Amino acid sequence: MTNTGPEREPVRAWAVVAMMFLFMLINFADKAVIGLAAVPIIADLHLTNEQFGQVGSAFFLFFSISAVLIGFLVNRVSTKWVLTAMALIWAFTQLPMLGVVSLPILFASRIVLGAGEGPAYPVALHAVYKWFANERRTLPTSLVAIGGAIGAGVVAPLLTWVILTFSWHAAFGFLGIVGLVWVAVWMIVGKEGPLDTHQTEAGGGGLTHVPYATLLTSRTAIGVFIAGFSAYWALTLAVVWLPAFLVKAAGYTPTQTGWIVTLPSLLQMVLSPIVGYVSQRLLLTGTTSRVSRGLLGGGCVAGAGLAMILLSKSTGSYEQIPLVAVTFAIGSLIYTLGPALIGEISPVRQRGAMLGISNAIYTLAGLAAPWLMGHIIDIGANPAEGFRSGFELGGSIILVGGLLAMVLINPERDLERFRQTGVTAAGLRASPPAAQA
Numbered sequence: 001m002t003n004t005g006p007e008r009e010p011v012r013a014w015a016v017v018a019m020m021f022l023f024m025l026i027n028f029a030d031k032a033v034i035g036l037a038a039v040p041i042i043a044d045l046h047l048t049n050e051q052f053g054q055v056g057s058a059f060f061l062f063f064s065i066s067a068v069l070i071g072f073l074v075n076r077v078s079t080k081w082v083l084t085a086m087a088l089i090w091a092f093t094q095l096p097m098l099g100v101v102s103l104p105i106l107f108a109s110r111i112v113l114g115a116g117e118g119p120a121y122p123v124a125l126h127a128v129y130k131w132f133a134n135e136r137r138t139l140p141t142s143l144v145a146i147g148g149a150i151g152a153g154v155v156a157p158l159l160t161w162v163i164l165t166f167s168w169h170a171a172f173g174f175l176g177i178v179g180l181v182w183v184a185v186w187m188i189v190g191k192e193g194p195l196d197t198h199q200t201e202a203g204g205g206g207l208t209h210v211p212y213a214t215l216l217t218s219r220t221a222i223g224v225f226i227a228g229f230s231a232y233w234a235l236t237l238a239v240v241w242l243p244a245f246l247v248k249a250a251g252y253t254p255t256q257t258g259w260i261v262t263l264p265s266l267l268q269m270v271l272s273p274i275v276g277y278v279s280q281r282l283l284l285t286g287t288t289s290r291v292s293r294g295l296l297g298g299g300c301v302a303g304a305g306l307a308m309i310l311l312s313k314s315t316g317s318y319e320q321i322p323l324v325a326v327t328f329a330i331g332s333l334i335y336t337l338g339p340a341l342i343g344e345i346s347p348v349r350q351r352g353a354m355l356g357i358s359n360a361i362y363t364l365a366g367l368a369a370p371w372l373m374g375h376i377i378d379i380g381a382n383p384a385e386g387f388r389s390g391f392e393l394g395g396s397i398i399l400v401g402g403l404l405a406m407v408l409i410n411p412e413r414d415l416e417r418f419r420q421t422g423v424t425a426a427g428l429r430a431s432p433p434a435a436q437a
Contacts (some may be wrong), residue, residue: 013131015189017140020124021147023083023186026179027120028151029159030090030113031059031239033175035120036159036261037168039254044168045103049383053374056240057105059110060366061359063118067363070119071356075349080190084183086123089116092180097172118363121148122355123338129351130193134344135283138293142276142336143419146269149332152239153265157421160258172210207347210418215354218417223294223408224338227301228362229403231331238264238328240370241387249384250320260321264328271329275300276336290343294409297337302402304331308395309364312388331398334405344411345418369394 034041034056042052074082093113096105121144128140162171215221238261246257275296282292307327314320339355347356373390380386 012191013193014140014365016131016191016193017128019182019186019189020128020144022182022331023087023124024121024144024147025151026087026090026175026182027051027117028148028239029155029178030094030117030151030175032156033168033171034110035240035243036240036258037163037171038240039247040163040168041106042410045101045106047103048374049377049386050371051103052376053240053371053377055110056236056370056374057367058064058107059114060236060363061111063363063366064360066115066118067122067356067360068353069356071353071359074113074119074123074126074352074356078192079123079130079277080186080192082119082123083190084126084186086116086120087179087183087186089113091123091176091183094172094176094179097176098169099163101169104204111157112161119356119359121335122339122352122359125343126324126352127193128353129343134236134340136280137340138276138280138283138336139273141340144285145332145336146272148335149265149268149310149329152235154269156243156261156265157258160254164254187420207415207418209347209349210345212350212353214418214421215346215350216357218345218414219408220341220411220414221354221358223298223405223410224334224341224358225361226401226408227298227334227340227405229357229365230398230405231301231304231334232362233401234308234328234331234398236366236369237372237373237391237394239372241390242324242328245387246324249387250317255392260324263321263325267329268332272333272336275333279337289341289411290409290413290436293337293341293344294411295406297334297341298402298405298407298409300330300333300402301405302399304328305395305397305399305402308398310395312391312395327395331402341409341411345414 023056037053041047042049046255047055069088070082090113097109124144125141128144129137132140159171159174162174242261243257246252246260247254252260279292279296283289304327307323307330311320311323311327314323338358342354342358343351371409373387373394376390376393377383377386380389
């Protein structure tokens with residue numbers, strides 16, 4: 001059986017990629033707005049830095065749990081309807097922010113929004129992977145990831161303008177309306193791809209099932225989990241605290257900050273498709289996935305950690321601005337390569353769940369990083385020193401995580417081990433039915 005579906009409907013396949021790009025753009029804009037509005041929210045609600053950090057961390061309270069649960073759900077339910085339900089939750093959660101907001105309301109809004117957004121990236125990729133075979137997934141994955149980059153940074157000047165011109169309440173409401181528009185378009189464009197769960201050769205090396213304990217404890221999975229967790233530490237600091245750092249510690253105006261925070265996203269927009277294309281070409285020319293995906297992705301995370309450590313020691317704008325771009329851009333490239341690695345070792349019937357579990361583990365960093373940074377800022381001699389200490393700690397965590405990932409990730413070895421342990425291969429039985437029962 002050949003994967004002819006994408007060739008028959010290339011326009012629809014890329015239309016789904018485009019919608020998932022926009023899906024992730026809205027997803028990350030929803031995350032980023034809290035950081036862009038940090039200064040007026042703290043002032044209006046009379047919050048300490050630690051309280052605001054707790055609001056940032058509260059977003060991730062059910063984020064990981066929902067990612068796992070929905071990951072298992074999309075193994076059996078159409079991704080079109082799951083994505084629709086998620087986008088509706090995002091939109092309706094933002095709209096109450098148009099009214100009078102207290103700290104409990106802010107907490108509730110971010111918690112529910114986080115639960116709705118937790119499964120976003122794995123479900124979006126699961127929908128895309130139904131249109132592209134393993135060797136062709138890295139490039140479309142990179143395009144979906146770029147949507148997150150644009151949502152986190154490139155729309156920042158627009159959201160900042162809304163906040164300064166109208167209010168921070170209006171920025172939340174604007175995003176709610178955008179989410180509803182996306183749902184209307186998706187109902188027309190959305191469609192399941194042909195590489196569904198009946199075509200087992202699309203992942204897991206032709207295996208129909210691998211015990212989850214075996215998958216989750218494989219070198220590749222552990223390496224991807226560590227790299228993703230480390231990169232997410234940087235991502236959550238960028239979303240929740242980077243604008244406040246630029247205003248309170250570095251002395252930039254809110255308008256300048258709105259433009260500076262676009263730089264990581266712009267850099268990621270350039271690098272993500274390049275890295276995705278290079279990785280895909282290396283695979284097609286015979287380079288191992290360990291090198292073309294593992295070493296490349298882990299190296300990007302390690303580089304982000306080193307850049308964050310340097311950022312913690314920088315002073316002038318000539319140093320800070322380039323380091324901001326590098327620190328909060330290159331680590332996120334693991335979200336182009338990591339899901340492809342998980343898809344490579346996971347049988348199709350388990351891929352949605354494995355992508356969900358992966359995302360759940362990455363995002364555990366969101367529970368700790370924003371709160372810990374807020375705590376460090378409050379106990380520092382001043383905000384600038386607090387931010388420096390927080391970035392130095394975060395950079396060390398990210399650097400070590402990237403190096404560990406480079407050592408651990410090895411999908412070829414893991415797939416060979418799966419086969420040697422007697423896992424059922426596509427179209428074959430490992431033992432007679434009675435023994436299997």
